[in-house]
Amino acid sequence: MPTFKGKSVLVLGGSRGIGAAIVRRFAGDGADVTFTYAGSRDAAEKLAEETGSTAVQTDSADRDAVIARVRDSSPIDVLVVNSGIAIFGDALEQDPDEVERLLRINVHAPYHAAVEAARQMPEGGRIIVIGSVNGDRMPISGMASYAVSKSALQGLARGLARDFGPRGITVNVVQPGPIDTDANPADGPMKDLMHSFMAIKRHGTADEVAGMVGWLAGPEAGFVTGAMHTIDGAFGA
Ligand code: NDP
DSSP: OTTTTTTTEESSSSSHHHHHHHHHHHTTOEEEEEEEEEHHHHHHHHHHHHHTOOOEOOOTHHHHHHHHHHHHOOSSEEEEEEEOOOOSTTTTTTTTHOOOOOOOIIIIHHHHHHHHHHOOEEEEEEEEOOGGGGGGGOSSSSOOOHHHHHHHHHHHHHHHHHHHHTTOOOEEEEEEEEBBOOOOOOOOHHHHHHTTOOOOOOOOHHHHHHHHHHHHSGGGGTTTSSSSEEEEEETOO
């Protein structure tokens, strides 16, 4: 029987890239998958049709909309918060509103979604957030706000693992290194610099990240919680 048959999975930010691979993974393993998107309606509708999942528009920058979406989808067996953005450039020049928006998407949304999901989540539920190796290591300038946001998810996992552990609910962070997506194409201008930090000198694939998420959500990972799981070709080593 497929691993997630009869399980309800909500992926925040599932229309493209790593999120889309996660949607495909769970749908392929029999789950009933709902995913959100913000701007990519065409990609979302195509993916929903391909996988038999449900696409709903919800902006992760809007706290109340995120909470309402999670509530409407509950009870959820597996919550994956993948939506995330980066901004680049001199910290002294960045628009504070842009930094604020990044923090709402990358930190506030995962926190409030996790708490809301846990209200009705059954015993053995799984909460997985997509962080970044930049939560551990930020070897270049111009990405401090992104590093702040991904480090914050480590505290989220450690803290909420304590809150929800007594109910058998696990909370984990998956921390990718460079992964080939629209946000970080394998042939992009930063490729050689990024690969110079790595032991395996290539971008990872979204499917490789989805595989780790699938394992964390599955029956073998019930004792794994409050932890960071780095998948980065040793970028952070
Ligand atoms: P992409 O930019 O390729 O895709 C981002 C996905 O998140 C899209 O589905 C997008 O939906 C969704 N999203 C973005 N903003 C919002 C929002 N406000 N509300 C709802 N959905 C939103 O990114 P990646 O796949 O590369 O990254 C996914 C996650 O992995 C992020 O959290 C990122 O920080 C993390 N990560 C990525 C790495 C990489 O090298 N690619 C490395 C380390 C971490 P839509 O298009 O509809 O707006």
